[in-house]
Amino acid sequence: MRDALRSGALVDDRTFDCVYPIAVRLASPMHWTPVQAAVRAAKLLAVRPGARILDVGSGVGKFCIVAAASVDARVAGVEHRGHLVDIGRRAASAFGVDVSFTTGTLEDCDPLDVDGVYFFNPFAENICSPGDRIDGTVELSEARFVRDILAVQRFLRAARVGTRVVTYCGLGGAIPNGYVRQLAEPCAGRIELWVKTRHCAGVEAEELFADLAEAGAS
Numbered sequence: 614m615r616d617a618l619r620s621g622a623l624v625d626d627r628t629f630d631c632v633y634p635i636a637v638r639l640a641s642p643m644h645w646t647p648v649q650a651a652v653r654a655a656k657l658l659a660v661r662p663g664a665r666i667l668d669v670g671s672g673v674g675k676f677c678i679v680a681a682a683s684v685d686a687r688v689a690g691v692e693h694r695g696h697l698v699d700i701g702r703r704a705a706s707a708f709g710v711d712v713s714f715t716t717g718t719l720e721d722c723d724p725l726d727v728d729g730v731y732f733f734n735p736f737a738e739n740i741c742s743p744g745d746r747i748d749g750t751v752e753l754s755e756a757r758f759v760r761d762i763l764a765v766q767r768f769l770r771a772a773r774v775g776t777r778v779v780t781y782c783g784l785g786g787a788i789p790n791g792y793v794r795q796l797a798e799p800c801a802g803r804i805e806l807w808v809k810t811r812h813c814a815g816v817e818a819e820e821l822f823a824d825l826a827e828a829g830a831s
């Protein structure tokens with residue numbers, strides 16, 4: 614499958630997902646990026662050989678593995694559920710691709726260490742109906758949602774000019790000023806590409822969310 618992805622052949626999701634335990638496979642249509650969308654997103658992020666790509670909320674590593682197999686990039690994922698990181702590591706090893714997975718959050722990542730950032734609407738779980746959640750092993754709340762969006766905005770503000778951001782099915786909050794949307798297209802879900810073209814000015818978006826954070830905390 615790795616060679617098929619490398620050669621640009623389309624691998625269907627059911628085949629790819631066979632690398633995962635059954636419970637992970639069942640969650641795939643809702644929670645893991647389809648192969649076709651992952652290939653497209655990886656190509657939009659890796660515009661130079663060896664580009665550093667970070668998947669924020671990497672889950673069981675599906676986007677990371679497809680990216681590592683299909684483009685010339687250094688791929689990393691950060692994921693707050695340790696048991697999903699373990700599954701991702703095993704899957705990457707089965708595919709024979711090199712991905713660096715970290716258990717943690719965006720606060721553990723250096724914005725100057727990335728050329729491209731990928732988000733598959735990672736924080737939506739905080740505000741979706743309980744039946745659509747992956748599990749109950751982490752804090753999920755509206756207050757957490759706001760904190761996570763603020764963390765993304767701080768990260769993107771601190772990133773270098775030229776940093777590329779791809780969202781799949783949205784992010785859940787505003788991309789800071791300084792980023793320009795270059796593309797929006799349907800690809801299973803909606804893919805958007807944003808590129809940082811200048812340093813970010815002001816903190817409007819953070820201020821907007823700060824009120825919500827206080828409301829969520831009280």
Ligand SMILES: C[S@@+](CC[C@H](N)C(=O)[O-])C[C@H]1O[C@@H](n2cnc3c(N)ncnc32)[C@H](O)[C@@H]1O
Pocket residue numbers: 643644645646668669670671672673674675676677691692693694697717718719733734735736738747761
């Ligand atoms: C929609 S899934 C996407 C998984 C993966 N990116 C993919 O496309 O295959 C979102 C993932 O983000 C993780 N996540 C949510 N909030 C997070 C946070 N604040 N820090 C790290 N991971 C987070 C969830 O545990 C979940 O695995």
